[in-house]
Amino acid sequence: ATHSRSLLCLDTSSFSRIQNKKAGSNEALGATVLEPYDDHLEEQAASTSENEPSRYVFNLHLFHAFFLKQLFRDLYLAAAAFVLLFLCLVVHTGSVCLATCGMLHILLSVPIAYGIYIQQMAFEVFPYINLIGIFVVAGIGVDDIYVFSDAWKQSFYLLPEQSPLAARLLFAWRRSATAMLITSLTTAVAFLVNTVSPIPPIRLFGIWMALLICVDYVLVITWYPLIQLANYKCCRQRRCCCLCRRERTTGRGGSAQSTTSGAPEIDGCIERCFHGKWSKLIFKARIHII
Numbered sequence: 001a002t003h004s005r006s007l008l009c010l011d012t013s014s015f016s017r018i019q020n021k022k023a024g025s026n027e028a029l030g031a032t033v034l035e036p037y038d039d040h041l042e043e044q045a046a047s048t049s050e051n052e053p054s055r056y057v058f059n060l061h062l063f064h065a066f067f068l069k070q071l072f073r074d075l076y077l078a079a080a081a082f083v084l085l086f087l088c089l090v091v092h093t094g095s096v097c098l099a100t101c102g103m104l105h106i107l108l109s110v111p112i113a114y115g116i117y118i119q120q121m122a123f124e125v126f127p128y129i130n131l132i133g134i135f136v137v138a139g140i141g142v143d144d145i146y147v148f149s150d151a152w153k154q155s156f157y158l159l160p161e162q163s164p165l166a167a168r169l170l171f172a173w174r175r176s177a178t179a180m181l182i183t184s185l186t187t188a189v190a191f192l193v194n195t196v197s198p199i200p201p202i203r204l205f206g207i208w209m210a211l212l213i214c215v216d217y218v219l220v221i222t223w224y225p226l227i228q229l230a231n232y233k234c235c236r237q238r239r240c241c242c243l244c245r246r247e248r249t250t251g252r253g254g255s256a257q258s259t260t261s262g263a264p265e266i267d268g269c270i271e272r273c274f275h276g277k278w279s280k281l282i283f284k285a286r287i288h289i290i
Contacts, residue, residue, distance in 0.1 A: 067128070081135065085142050093149050097234075101227040106141035108223075109216040110134060117211055127201035130208045137212050140187065144180045144220040151176040152228055169229055177221050184217040 082103065091098035110133075115122055151172040155163075159171055191213070193207025282289065 005029075007233045028043045069130075071128075078135065082138065085138055085208070087144060089145060092146060095231055098145075098149075098227065098231050100146045100243060102142070102224060105219045105223045105227075105257055106138055106216065108210060109137060109141070109219055112219075113208070113212040113215040116215070119209060121211075123204065123207075125200070125204060126208075127204055129201050133205075133209050133212050136209060137216050138211060140184070141216050141220065143219070144184075145178075148172060148176040148220065148224060148228065152232075165229065169225060172228075173221065173225055180217060180220065184213050 086099055086103055090096055093099055093102070114126075117126070152168070153174070155168040155171045159168060181235050188210040191206045191209035194209075195203045197203055197206070
């Protein structure tokens with residue numbers, strides 16, 4: 001048979017114990033019914049089929065119990081995703097301190113946005129689908145950090161060597177803030193389109209995501225530049241820890257502007273590749289590409 005229906009009967013003592021503990025009814029029901037039943041169902045499914053069976057639960061308490069159990073399983077994947085993003089930040093910025101503070105500002109955007117969502121916007125419902133926003137804003141936040149970090153590095157090649165730190169910070173801020181604003185606004189507007197949906201959780205999800213992205217943008221143009229500046233002052237002459245590389249104070253060869261031929265100097269193998277081989281190839285084939 002492709003479908004099977006189970007009727008779970010509770011004895012009087014178990015039912016009264018669950019009802020009397022209303023605040024912990026989900027935990028009590030899960031310990032009494034869900035765990036032994038689910039374990040038995042998985043054993044039966046493993047012995048008869050290769051695929052995990054789909055469950056259709058009509059009891060609200062059992063639904064929440066199943067949902068929380070699956071949610072905690074997925075948290076392991078979430079932790080792995082954040083660890084991977086952290087390692088990518090460490091490689092790109094060359095600093096564990098910058099990567100840690102960058103991930104911290106992404107995580108801080110969630111409670112700040114939640115406070116605005118509940119207190120200022122007076123929404124009383126927070127759907128489970130809103131939890132997906134943590135993963136979305138993690139990717140957007142890390143991408144914003146990449147943009148600002150690259151703009152900060154470019155300031156040592158595009159500005160004079162004697163430029164003060166304030167000028168370099170202003171250059172990086174102006175260069176990155178506009179790009180991040182455009183991408184953040186387009187993403188937020190894309191999520192706000194969900195407000196036309198007749199399904200309430202989808203509407204709330206769109207509002208929550210737009211709010212979360214805006215909060216992350218505010219933090220990345222206020223919090224992270226100060227962290228970048230503090231890290232530069234700390235690591236200019238020495239490493240702040242054994243896993244951080246020392247900040248470069250000038251461009252390659254002591255000059256921040258150009259090479260002997262007068263062309264602007266390009267740092268990094270990826271930048272040199274796209275600036276040289278790929279740009280020439282695309283320019284030659286521009287007619288065919290268009």
